[in-house]
Amino acid sequence: MGATKTDHFTDKQNEIATLAKALGHPARIAIMEYLLKVDTCICGDIVNELPLAQPTVSQHLKELKNAGLIKGDIEGNKICYCIDEKVLNKLQAYFGNIATKLEKKKTDCC
Amino acid sequence: MGATKTDHFTDKQNEIATLAKALGHPARIAIMEYLLKVDTCICGDIVNELPLAQPTVSQHLKELKNAGLIKGDIEGNKICYCIDEKVLNKLQAYFGNIATKLEKKKTDCC
DNA sequence: ATATAATATTGCAATATTACGATAAATTAT
DNA sequence: ATAATTTATCGTAATATTGCAATATTATAT
Numbered sequence: 001m002g003a004t005k006t007d008h009f010t011d012k013q014n015e016i017a018t019l020a021k022a023l024g025h026p027a028r029i030a031i032m033e034y035l036l037k038v039d040t041c042i043c044g045d046i047v048n049e050l051p052l053a054q055p056t057v058s059q060h061l062k063e064l065k066n067a068g069l070i071k072g073d074i075e076g077n078k079i080c081y082c083i084d085e086k087v088l089n090k091l092q093a094y095f096g097n098i099a100t101k102l103e104k105k106k107t108d109c110c
Numbered sequence: 111m112g113a114t115k116t117d118h119f120t121d122k123q124n125e126i127a128t129l130a131k132a133l134g135h136p137a138r139i140a141i142m143e144y145l146l147k148v149d150t151c152i153c154g155d156i157v158n159e160l161p162l163a164q165p166t167v168s169q170h171l172k173e174l175k176n177a178g179l180i181k182g183d184i185e186g187n188k189i190c191y192c193i194d195e196k197v198l199n200k201l202q203a204y205f206g207n208i209a210t211k212l213e214k215k216k217t218d219c220c
Numbered sequence: 221a222t223a224t225a226a227t228a229t230t231g232c233a234a235t236a237t238t239a240c241g242a243t244a245a246a247t248t249a250t
Numbered sequence: 251a252t253a254a255t256t257t258a259t260c261g262t263a264a265t266a267t268t269g270c271a272a273t274a275t276t277a278t279a280t
Contacts, residue, residue, distance in 0.1 A: 187227080
């Protein structure tokens, strides 16, 4: 095997899992944090910010883009990447909801 | 290669990535949601809730536990699993912080 | 003591991920 | 036109993940 059985789970579960998986690598967390830090999103220097080779960074960017976490537009011979606010709000809402439910649930047995 | 270069990133980045990675599978999202749904955390029927074989579920539970997302205590011949509220608050805080920063940053260029 | 029940571990095959050198493609500068 | 710059893609090796059958472990019930 090795392939995830996505068809046995709900769309929402698969969606959250896909987003989480995309963030499941420190390089991709670092990319997100860098995109958040720089004020403009015309950023052609992500490679220099990371301790990884250019093809590796390009691949990580592609994964973040595939998951919908970032958007990228061609800007001359550079590429303008930035975080998709909508998707991040979705993640915030998801974890916020869980945290709230956990707080209400006072049965702290473990 | 194939191994993540964790030593090149900050502890915080690695920590968030580890948590996200653990949640990066629909079965593990489903497990978290089930643990959230049931009121008591003495739950010996996680396997029946999932469309996966028992060893597979056990492995997913182990990964969630390794990441620190859930706690498990032996309760007779069953196991009492439940979500670690602290860790989930950490995730909520992390994504909440990003979402807030994105909102303030009005340079929506992409 | 033996059987039953619940969970974990082992071993393994199929597949996915990570990383990077080499190379390609596209744009800008000279 | 040619060179330099930036990003993407291809190919490939090393490693990790996913899933499950078989088996082990541990606790309860008979």
